[in-house]
Amino acid sequence: xxxxxxxxxxxxxxxxxxxLGNLLCALVAWLSARSAGGRMVLRIEDLDTARCPRAYARxxxxxxxxxxxxxxEGGEQGGPHGPYFQSQRTAFxxxxxxxxxxxxxxxxxxxxxxxxxxxxxxxxxxxxxxYSGRCRSLTREQAEAMAAKRRPAWRIQxxxxxxxxxxxxxxxxxxxxxxxxxxxxxxxxxGVYAYQLAVCADDGAMGVTQVVRGRDLLAYTPQQxxxxxxxxxxxxQYYHIPLLTAPDGRRLSKRDGDLxxxxxxxxxxxxxxxxxxxxxWCGLLDRPEPAAARELVGLFSWEKLPQKDILLxxxxxxx
Ligand code: GLU
Numbered sequence: 001x002x003x004x005x006x007x008x009x010x011x012x013x014x015x016x017x018x019x020l021g022n023l024l025c026a027l028v029a030w031l032s033a034r035s036a037g038g039r040m041v042l043r044i045e046d047l048d049t050a051r052c053p054r055a056y057a058r059x060x061x062x063x064x065x066x067x068x069x070x071x072x073e074g075g076e077q078g079g080p081h082g083p084y085f086q087s088q089r090t091a092f093x094x095x096x097x098x099x100x101x102x103x104x105x106x107x108x109x110x111x112x113x114x115x116x117x118x119x120x121x122x123x124x125x126x127x128x129x130x131y132s133g134r135c136r137s138l139t140r141e142q143a144e145a146m147a148a149k150r151r152p153a154w155r156i157q158x159x160x161x162x163x164x165x166x167x168x169x170x171x172x173x174x175x176x177x178x179x180x181x182x183x184x185x186x187x188x189x190x191g192v193y194a195y196q197l198a199v200c201a202d203d204g205a206m207g208v209t210q211v212v213r214g215r216d217l218l219a220y221t222p223q224q225x226x227x228x229x230x231x232x233x234x235x236x237q238y239y240h241i242p243l244l245t246a247p248d249g250r251r252l253s254k255r256d257g258d259l260x261x262x263x264x265x266x267x268x269x270x271x272x273x274x275x276x277x278x279x280x281w282c283g284l285l286d287r288p289e290p291a292a293a294r295e296l297v298g299l300f301s302w303e304k305l306p307q308k309d310i311l312l313x314x315x316x317x318x319x
Pocket of ligand 1: 013
């Protein structure tokens with residue numbers, strides 16, 4: 001950490017209009033990179049093309065700009081590591097997949113969603129249910145016979161390795177890959193490459209040194225560090241951030257339309273009051289006074305940010 005010039009990233013999935021929680025994540029990622037003199041990359045995570053039409057991505061760029069954020073490369077403007085739309089990066093994922101396939105760790109999995117669901121037990125620490133490994137023991141003949149009937153997903157066998165790292169915000173974290181993560185999917189049965197593979201291939205190829213994202217992804221980080229290593233890339237520094245939750249503790253989602261950027265624009269007219277609120281909740285401002293994103297750069301430090309989830313005030317957005 002520290003020696004490489006900082007390259008941060010936004011990696012939003014444009015499956016709807018961004019909401020306040022997405023803005024929080026984008027703002028903190030931007031402040032973290034900018035306060036370290038770093039660059040920003042915008043990568044559009046639209047692997048699921050049916051759910052992520054191009055119009056949403058355009059709106060997303062517009063909303064980020066409205067909010068006062070900028071980036072040196074990515075999105076429509078492109079750059080040296082493009083394309084920056086995951087839906088256009090299949091060739092990169094194919095290459096990463098064949099690289100991983102050379103090590104005999106990849107196998108076809110025919111389990112249906114329903115079977116997986118039935119077999120999954122709640123996981124002790126983080127809510128992930130590691131795969132049982134059922135299809136790993138299929139013989140080549142069995143797999144071929146099954147593949148004649150339906151297209152398999154492809155999994156990678158997680159090794160018996162402990163990956164430990166220090167999250168920049170939550171501190172030390174470790175997982176035993178085979179026990180805690182289990183064999184995970186690299187390519188879905190419909191041929192679409194999985195998030196885990198795409199995110200690692202892209203963070204690596206785009207030279208990302210700093211990943212800032214919601215703490216719901218912390219549990220996936222050990223397997224991503226391992227995958228990056230397998231692909232020959234150094235891991236970035238990870239910083240997970242608290243989630244913004246509704247007053248009842250529920251995580252905000254794109255269904256909370258009253259908190260999306262369109263609604264915020266209607267309510268506040270300009271970005272400064274929203275930036276100010278988020279800056280206040282992040283411990284950067286004593287009061288929720290209007291501020292431009294760039295005014296928070298000099299005030300940013302990771303120590304000021306809370307670790308506990310940020311609860312929205314009762315009736316926020318509905319008064
Ligand atoms: N595209 C993911 C999301 O919007 C984020 C992935 C990541 O930051 O690693 O939730």
